[in-house]
Amino acid sequence: MTTKHVLVLGAGAAGTAAARALAPSEDVRVTLVARTGEIPYTRMLVKGVAFGPTPPEMIRLPLPDVEVLADTVAEVDAAARRVGLASGAHPDYDALVVATGSAPRMLSADVLGEEAAASGRVSALHSLEDAQQIRALLTGLGRPARVAVHGGGIIAAETASTLHADGHDVVLVARSEVPGVAAFGAPVAEHLAAEHAERVTTRFGRTLQHVDAADAGVETTLDDGPGSSRTCC
Ligand SMILES: Cc1cc2nc3c(=O)[nH]c(=O)nc-3n(C[C@H](O)[C@H](O)[C@H](O)COP(=O)(O)OP(=O)(O)OC[C@H]3O[C@@H](n4cnc5c(N)ncnc54)[C@H](O)[C@@H]3O)c2cc1C
Numbered sequence: 001m002t003t004k005h006v007l008v009l010g011a012g013a014a015g016t017a018a019a020r021a022l023a024p025s026e027d028v029r030v031t032l033v034a035r036t037g038e039i040p041y042t043r044m045l046v047k048g049v050a051f052g053p054t055p056p057e058m059i060r061l062p063l064p065d066v067e068v069l070a071d072t073v074a075e076v077d078a079a080a081r082r083v084g085l086a087s088g089a090h091p092d093y094d095a096l097v098v099a100t101g102s103a104p105r106m107l108s109a110d111v112l113g114e115e116a117a118a119s120g121r122v123s124a125l126h127s128l129e130d131a132q133q134i135r136a137l138l139t140g141l142g143r144p145a146r147v148a149v150h151g152g153g154i155i156a157a158e159t160a161s162t163l164h165a166d167g168h169d170v171v172l173v174a175r176s177e178v179p180g181v182a183a184f185g186a187p188v189a190e191h192l193a194a195e196h197a198e199r200v201t202t203r204f205g206r207t208l209q210h211v212d213a214a215d216a217g218v219e220t221t222l223d224d225g226p227g228s229s230r231t232c233c
Contacts, residue, residue, distance in 0.1 A: 001026065001027050002027065003027055003028065003029050004027060004028050004029070004094040004095060005028075005029050005030075005031065005091075005092065005093050005094050005095075006022055006028055006029070006030050006031070006093065006094065006095045006096075006097065007031050007033065007083060007091055007093035007095075007096050007097070008022075008030060008031070008032045008033065008066075008097040008099060009033050009073050009076075009083070009096065009097065009098050009099060009100055010033070010034075010035070010073075010098070010099035010100040010101055011032055011033070011034035011035070011038075011040040011061065011063070011068070012040065012041075012042075012043060012061070012099060012101050013042055013043065013044070013061065014099040014101070015032060015034075015097065015099035015100075016032070016040060016061050016062075016063060016064055018097045018099060019032040019064040019066045019097075020064035020066075022066075023064050023065055023066050029067075030064075030066040030067070031066065031067045031068075031069060031091060031093075032063070032064065032066050032067070032068045032069070033068075033069045033071055033072075033073055033083070033085065034063075034068055034069070034070055034071075035070075035071075035072050036070055036071055036072045036086060036087075037070075039060055040060065040061040040063065041056070041059045041060055041061055041128050042059050042060075042061055043101070043126070043127075045058075045059040046059065046125070046126075046127065046128055046130070046131040047125070047131070047155075047158070047159070047162070049128060049131035049132060049135060050125060050130070050131035050132075050134040050135050051134075051135070051138075051159070051162045051163065051166065056128055056132065059128070069085065069089070069091070071085040071086055071087050071089065072085065072086040073085060073086075073100065074086050076096065076098075078096075080092075081093050081094065081096075083096070103126070104124040104125075104126040106124060107122070107150075107208070107211065111208060111209065111210060111211060112211045113210065113211060113212045113213060115212070115213035116211045116212050116213045116218045118213075119213050119217070119218055120133065120137065121137065121217045121218045122211055122218060123137075125155060125159060138168070144167045144168050144169060145163075145168045145169070146168070146169045146170075146171070146217075147163050147168050147169070147170050147171070148170075148171045148173060148220050149163070149170060149171070149172050149173065150173045150174075150208055150220075151173075151174065152174030152175060152176045152179030152180065152204075153179070153180070153183075154180070154183075156172065156174070156179075157172070157179065157180070157192065157196065160172040160196065160200050161196075161199070161200075164199050164200050169201075170199075170200040170201065171200065171201040171202075171203060172196055172200050172201070172202050172203070172204075173203045173204075173206055173208060173220070173222065174202075174203070174204050174205075174206070175205070175206070175207055176204065176205065177204050177205035178190055178193055178204065179192075179193060179204060180192060180193075203222055206222040206223060206224060207222065207223040208220060208221075208222060208223075209221045209222060209223050
């Protein structure tokens, strides 16, 4: 029997699930590439680390019983069926599973000022490191924080609700007048927007123009038509 080598790139939920499903096949040898220095974890649970009592070790992903390379993918040569890893290794493959996930869309440099970026007060909520940074910041203040949440999706909405329930003063900013209308349809999205407006300060239909360092943290400037509104968080 000819054994095929399947190389799985990325040890998140998708990569570990693919490797685990393929592992029992007798005609397949599986190698999983897990990013250098990263202990694989379930990304959807980082919220519990940022805002809840979840310790980072609780969200670790169990690794499947396959060969695991702790390395970072630098390039894929599809013609040669070979992957270049940061360590200099070049494993060959018969089949490749790319499960390297997504990346957050960060604020551009003309919106996020250098000092604000360096302040440690502006973060995405995507990685375990982001979650730990947010947790350290919120607990380190020792008082309710003023937090601007920027985004119109489920994660932003859930984050705003959680922070509000924890006693923080939240401003939820979204470009859309009715966030989520494409995903949920108008009746549900309008209901959610109204629920948010009762609990947190909403700035829907607004664009973030600048984030600048300020005495007490950072200050955001929104496009409110003529003039602009400023929020300190
Ligand atoms: C804050 C937050 C909350 C969420 N909540 C939910 C939820 O409640 N329910 C839900 O269903 N979904 C939720 N999601 C979405 C869910 O987390 C993703 O759909 C899921 O993580 C996708 O899994 P994945 O394995 O494709 O990608 P990822 O989990 O991103 O895993 C990709 C892996 O590939 C690695 N990688 C990337 N580049 C390289 C490289 N060059 N070399 C080697 N490794 C690399 C990464 O380090 C990572 O380990 C949430 C996401 C976020 C950010």
